[in-house]
Amino acid sequence: xxxxxxxxxxxxxxxxxxxxxxDDLGLVLTGIADSKSAFMDPDxxxxxxxxxxxxxxxxxxxxxxSAADVIKKADYDxxxxxxxxxxxxxxxxxxxxxxxxxxxxxxxxxxKGPIALAGKELRAMAKKKGVSLRYEATVAGAIPVMxxxxxxxxxxxxxxxxxxxxxxxxxILTRMAAEGLTYEQALMEARxxxxxxxxxxxxxxxxDAAIKLVILANTIWDNGVKxxxxxxxxxxxxxxxxxxLADEMGCTIRLIAEANPKKRLLRxxxxxxxxxxxxxxxxxxxxxxxxxxxxxxxxxxxRGAGSVExxxxxxxxxxxxxxxxxxxx
Amino acid sequence: MKLEMKDSPGQLVAALKPISEVGxxxxxxxxxxxxxxxxxxxxxxxxxxxxxxxxxxxxxLLKDQGVRIQRIGEERLLYQRSVxxxxxxxxxxxxxxxxxxxxxxxxxxxxxxxxxxxxxxxxSSRITIKAVSRDDMEAALAILRRVSQQKSLLMIEPxxxxx
Numbered sequence: 292x293x294x295x296x297x298x299x300x301x302x303x304x305x306x307x308x309x310x311x312x313x314d315d316l317g318l319v320l321t322g323i324a325d326s327k328s329a330f331m332d333p334d335x336x337x338x339x340x341x342x343x344x345x346x347x348x349x350x351x352x353x354x355x356x357s358a359a360d361v362i363k364k365a366d367y368d369x370x371x372x373x374x375x376x377x378x379x380x381x382x383x384x385x386x387x388x389x390x391x392x393x394x395x396x397x398x399x400x401x402x403k404g405p406i407a408l409a410g411k412e413l414r415a416m417a418k419k420k421g422v423s424l425r426y427e428a429t430v431a432g433a434i435p436v437m438x439x440x441x442x443x444x445x446x447x448x449x450x451x452x453x454x455x456x457x458x459x460x461x462x463i464l465t466r467m468a469a470e471g472l473t474y475e476q477a478l479m480e481a482r483x484x485x486x487x488x489x490x491x492x493x494x495x496x497x498x499d500a501a502i503k504l505v506i507l508a509n510t511i512w513d514n515g516v517k518x519x520x521x522x523x524x525x526x527x528x529x530x531x532x533x534x535x536l537a538d539e540m541g542c543t544i545r546l547i548a549e550a551n552p553k554k555r556l557l558r559x560x561x562x563x564x565x566x567x568x569x570x571x572x573x574x575x576x577x578x579x580x581x582x583x584x585x586x587x588x589x590x591x592x593x594r595g596a597g598s599v600e601x602x603x604x605x606x607x608x609x610x611x612x613x614x615x616x617x618x619x620x
Numbered sequence: 621m622k623l624e625m626k627d628s629p630g631q632l633v634a635a636l637k638p639i640s641e642v643g644x645x646x647x648x649x650x651x652x653x654x655x656x657x658x659x660x661x662x663x664x665x666x667x668x669x670x671x672x673x674x675x676x677x678x679x680x681l682l683k684d685q686g687v688r689i690q691r692i693g694e695e696r697l698l699y700q701r702s703v704x705x706x707x708x709x710x711x712x713x714x715x716x717x718x719x720x721x722x723x724x725x726x727x728x729x730x731x732x733x734x735x736x737x738x739x740x741x742x743x744s745s746r747i748t749i750k751a752v753s754r755d756d757m758e759a760a761l762a763i764l765r766r767v768s769q770q771k772s773l774l775m776i777e778p779x780x781x782x783x
Contacts, residue, residue: 453779524774528706528742528774529706529774529776530706530737530742530744532735532737532743532744533704533706533744533776535735535744536704536733536735536744536745536746537704537746537776539733539746540702540746542778544704544776545779547779549779560776560777561774561776562776562777562778562779563702563703563704563776563777563778563779564778564779568779570779
């Protein structure tokens with residue numbers, strides 16, 4: 292199956308590296324683009340060479356070509372859209388995805404913006420064009436949430452879900468509880484470790500977790516909820532004393548995203564959890580508990596971010612499309 | 621409640637029957653199998669959940685069955701939750717909130733642990749509430765939520781299993 296890759300940041304690089312390394316998957320890269328340049332070869336791109344060029348010059352290909360050229364002209368079956376997320380406009384990713392769907396190409400993305408903002412429209416468009424739009428990597432990184440919902444839990448009614456969907460917050464809370472650090476100290480440590488952005492707002496105010504919650508809710512219940520519908524409280528006002536008070540009763544505090552349509556509940560907030568609760572773990576991991584009518588509770592725990600970890604989710608989606616739609620390998 | 625009854629067949633069933641008749645729910649029955657040899661009686665402890673105002677009725681029914689009630693220990697408040705509040709709790713005059721919850725009659729605050737760092741810094745407090753039922757607990761928490769919002773306090777609640 293032929294694949295075009297748009298975006299060569301951390302995630303795009305991870306995908307490219309894994310495609311180069313795992314050359315027995317039957318996935319051939321025929322188009323690649325970063326923010327400044329692009330490159331196409333219908334017979335398959337020499338990924339190692341392109342990545343070396345990117346490292347040396349800052350661009351992966353021809354400066355006269357752009358992502359739009361690859362999407363419109365390259366010979367591919369599936370587009371991998373991994374440009375930086377814009378949670379407000381969703382662009383340029385929405386445009387990229389629409390252009391590919393219009394050409395009846397499958398799309399795989401890790402980009403939360405387009406799915407949270409225009410998921411319904413994009414899913415409808417993919418359906419109309421008879422292609423697949425998959426976004427396993429948008430929620431909880433490497434954890435196969437969507438695959439679990441779609442296949443493992445097929446036939447189950449999902450009653451509710453709750454989870455830890457932001458690793459940065461989980462790291463900060465872990466450090467505050469373990470060392471009695473203030474929020475500011477723990478945030479500084481998260482930055483030094485490379486877990487927090489220079490502007491941590493998206494993470495610490497629960498926006499990132501809320502976006503993932505919106506994607507999950509729409510995917511499972513198709514209820515049209517938006518980011519503004521999420522009742523959201525971050526962790527930036529937590530005190531070391533609060534964590535100590537929780538600790539005194541055998542508990543700790545975690546940022547929990549939860550949705551329960553019957554209770555009209557869609558919330559991201561710091562919560563008190565027993566230390567033995569399955570959603571209490573240390574560091575940057577993510578986890579999600581699904582409550583279903585037949586399987587009851589299922590909890591998935593794993594890496595929620597990272598270059599290769601996210602590539603795992605993307606390649607899983609690509610191989611699903613290959614097996615389901617594209618027989619040539 | 622702790623009951624004393626004759627050590628003869630059918631007595632225990634006879635003692636339990638009135639409980640369901642008054643709408644009570646038996647939570648546990650502790651049956652001590654060492655009858656008093658002198659009186660030929662048996663001691664049984666029963667933990668039960670009873671709707672308000674039915675206790676007198678039950679006591680009367682049990683007496684009719686020839687069951688002697690040794691002791692009734694009433695634990696009125698069954699549900700317990702702890703929440704943590706962060707903010708300027710003292711400056712915002714919080715005692716009226718405690719009064720509001722206590723005055724509902726169905727829930728009360730049973731513990732307050734507070735830590736105050738410096739005068740102008742936000743304090744953190746752990747408040748424990750006990751309530752008669754799950755609904756009453758939810759009503760008490762709703763009062764706390766409303767007051768927290770009014771007074772710009774961050775309220776951290778326990779995660780209950782969703783379904």
